[in-house]
Amino acid sequence: xxxVAQTLLTAEEFAQRPEPSxxxxxxxxxxxxxxxxxxxxxxxxxxxxxxxxxxQHARPRRLGRVTVESGLITERGPDTVRGxxxxxxxxxxxxxxxxxxxYPDVAADLCVEI
Numbered sequence: 001x002x003x004v005a006q007t008l009l010t011a012e013e014f015a016q017r018p019e020p021s022x023x024x025x026x027x028x029x030x031x032x033x034x035x036x037x038x039x040x041x042x043x044x045x046x047x048x049x050x051x052x053x054x055x056q057h058a059r060p061r062r063l064g065r066v067t068v069e070s071g072l073i074t075e076r077g078p079d080t081v082r083g084x085x086x087x088x089x090x091x092x093x094x095x096x097x098x099x100x101x102x103y104p105d106v107a108a109d110l111c112v113e114i
Contacts, residue, residue: 010031011079014033015081022038025039027081027082028071028081031078047068050086054066054086067089068085070084070087072084072107072108072111073104082111084108085114087108089106089108089109093108094106
């Protein structure tokens with residue numbers, strides 16, 4: 001029996017991958033790329049609504065930033081990158097003068113899965 005060792009990706013390597021051309025969603029789970037089907041229409045409508053409500057409250061008050069479908073690192077060694085439907089970072093946790101390249105290295109204050 002032949003055993004093939006699987007090469008695990010880091011969060012930084014995962015960030016360099018092109019987006020799937022078929023519209024599917026990928027996450028990195030303990031170094032392994034996991035592919036999921038694209039969300040449906042109702043999911044997208046709910047996602048927009050949740051994101052909009054948080055953004056309408058946070059942005060004018062400069063409380064923080066909200067993202068949709070943006071990756072964030074939840075685990076290192078091996079790395080896990082999840083793409084929550086909606087995520088929010090307070091200005092205290094992720095100051096406005098910081099614009100992460102790839103994925104933020106600080107946990108989000110709030111993650112919403114629809």
